[in-house]
Amino acid sequence: MxxxxxxxxxxxxxxxxxxxxxxxxxxxxxxxxxxxxxxxxxxxxxxxxxxxxxxxxxxxxxxxxxxxxxxxxxxxxxxxxxxxxxxxxxxxxxxxxxxxxxxxxxxxxxxxxxxxxxxxxxxxxxxxxxxxxxxxxxxxxxxxxxxxxxxxxxxxxxxxxxxxxxxxxxxxxxxxxxxxxxxxxxxxWNGLIDHTWEAIAYRLEKNIGTLRFINNQKVIQLTTKYPDTFVNRDPTIDRSLISPRTPCPVLFGIRAETRDAAESAAHWLLKDRNSENASSMRVWQTNQATNDHLFHRYKGDLVEKPQIIKGGHAIIELENGLKAIAFSQSGDINRVIQMLLSGDEVEFYGIIPKGENIVHLERFIFKAPSPKRHLRPLCDCGSRFTSKGKGQQLKCPNCKEKTFDHWVESPLPAQLAPLLGVWLEPPASARRHLAAPLSRLHPDLP
Ligand SMILES: [Zn+2]
Known part of the structure; x- marks a missing residue:
């Protein structure tokens, strides 16, 4: 052979x-x-x-x-x-x-x-x-x-x-x-550690370059009818992900955990009378959704507040000088990072393009809030104590009550709190072919 x-x-x-x-x-x-x-x-x-x-x-x-x-x-x-x-x-x-x-x-x-x-x-x-x-x-x-x-x-x-x-x-x-x-x-590639499958249907020669016709109702039903298929749609933008948007000969590709699921789902979709006819179909064993491209888990504390640049992209820097970027398309990752502060502890996966020294984030977790996320305590009157200088007691600016010099924990913003300790990924439409959905691979695995 x-x-x-x-x-x-x-x-x-x-x-x-x-x-x-x-x-x-x-x-x-x-x-x-x-x-x-x-x-x-x-x-x-x-x-x-x-x-x-x-x-x-x-x-x-x-x-x-x-x-x-x-x-x-x-x-x-x-x-x-x-x-x-x-x-x-x-x-x-x-x-x-x-x-x-x-x-x-x-x-x-x-x-x-x-x-x-x-x-x-x-x-x-x-x-x-x-x-x-x-x-x-x-x-x-x-x-x-x-x-x-x-x-x-x-x-x-x-x-x-x-x-x-x-x-x-x-x-x-x-x-x-x-x-x-x-x-x-x-x-x-031998796919022994991990692999997935994709059934690709190809277009008739005469249709290549024209708009694709796929029954969207069927695409919506795909995931429930064939639960072993995945990333068929991006629910966050209500868009089908099975068809490319380029002038290539691919009509659609259905990704799945098993060969059988990919093949059956593709046959089922091809039988639909409201979708375009295909010239042929082929099932491939693939390294898609395996995260094989990710091999390092980065950890650290933010050295300063994230920097937001033009386009809404967010950049963080760790104490060791490593930087990482969450593009605005990265959904929850970008949203959470925008709420982080200096000293917050994070972990993430991503890759660094050649010639750059910044990690493009693909998976991210806000591990622990900074110990600096703290406040002066509240006075019984409802005002917050303020410091009068080192070694001095705290004083209430309202009722002049005094207390010893100490801090209390500051609650996380309401939008951030539920995402503490949760692995995050970009929405399906913004993920690479290689990226494993969190639902597919345990987040603690690369
Ligand atoms: Zn008071």
Whole structure:
């Protein structure tokens, strides 16, 4: 057996690496649909869709890469016949040469031209497709690197060359082949610790680029009808989250805890007469909603009151100098931070973009109020005692009553008190593909 990985075939102007790969493995599977005497290979029905480091320099919308296991003819026989396996691999590579030229490069050329997107301010680079075939399993080191930070193409190519020299494989690349990074990372991911599923329905060719028609009533029913699906909607803004808003070929994607839930829910939605027809559907095993990109829990006390900058974004600084930002879109996280004071104790998860020294918050908890959140006591007359200086008794400005020098605890603001000790996350529409909803993973886990 071996692994085929692909990435970087799309641009912001359209296309989608999952769609190109879906077509590719569909054709490969069709080649040997009838498994009999002359079957050549078997394509796994659990291809992988892997999201990588959200701040990678070269990335399109969701920074997704794909991979699929392919079992060669003869590999599952009781008596291994190397000759048969080699024959099968030779045929597979020949077929992949054709598909690379006719399908992958054609898609990359069609969609992957550099363009300034209407959806995104970033200047988009041209598609740089890379496809990798490795005739062995590799461990998840490359994946871990690629989901938690920037990986260099040269590093990846050295690794791939070593593996190919050791046990066989092949690389296809165009325009520098940066896609080899994602292709290898997707092969390297094994999803053993955690994984989820997504059923993606693709649009009919003639509809791509037009408005999508999905029956919103059905989307509302999805979560109750299929409780193992998740992030179908953002209830805070009453919006469906299953369809992208870009001109890509995806009609919708339904994320779920189990393969069966994703697949059943997608079939159910596709049967609806008030929704657009799809050309096809594919279920992917994914690293979405696993928090694999988060690996450090930060803790500390605020060194000063949070700073609110233009746009309503809030910045906090810990005593050790570490800063973190809660964008205005981050909902409760931003709201709570705006009410914090110097000395308040917090913990959080987030990631730091390359070249910055500020954590972009993804999970946040207000652990304990500052000991400095205190007041002078109230006098029996209703006024509050005031200090008359160090070593002096406190004095009531109203009735002149005196008391010893002391503090009482100040109650938290009514809006803040219920959120003390509660893990918070941005609303569903503002979360990354990789971010695990709090309802999915225990908040104390990254
Ligand atoms: Zn008084």
């Amino acid at each position: 071996g692994w085929l990985g692909l990435d970087d075939t799309d641009g912001l102007s359209g296309g989608c690496t999952t769609h190109t790969f879906h077509k590719l493995i569909s054709l490969l599977a069709k080649d040997t649909n009838a498994i009999g005497e002359d079957w050549k290979w078997r394509v796994s029905t659990n291809p992988r869709l892997v999201r990588l480091w959200p701040f990678a320099e070269r990335r399109t919308r969701g920074n997704a890469a794909v991979a699929c296991e392919i079992i060669l003819f003869g590999e599952e026989d009781d008596v291994i016949d190397e000759g048969r396996i080699d024959e099968s691999e030779t045929a597979l590579l020949k077929r992949l040469d054709e598909l690379w030229a006719e399908l992958v490069l054609a898609d990359a050329e069609r969609h992957g031209s550099a363009s300034e997107s209407h959806h995104d301010q970033r200047q988009q680079s041209e598609a740089s497709p890379g496809m990798v075939w490795l005739k062995q399993d590799i461990d998840n080191k490359i994946y871990t690197m690629a989901v938690r930070g920037e990986v260099k193409l040269t590093e990846i190519m050295e690794f791939v060359d070593d593996k190919i020299n050791a046990s066989g494989g092949k690389v296809w690349k165009d325009n520098d082949g940066h896609g080899c990074i994602g292709a290898l990372a997707a092969i390297s």
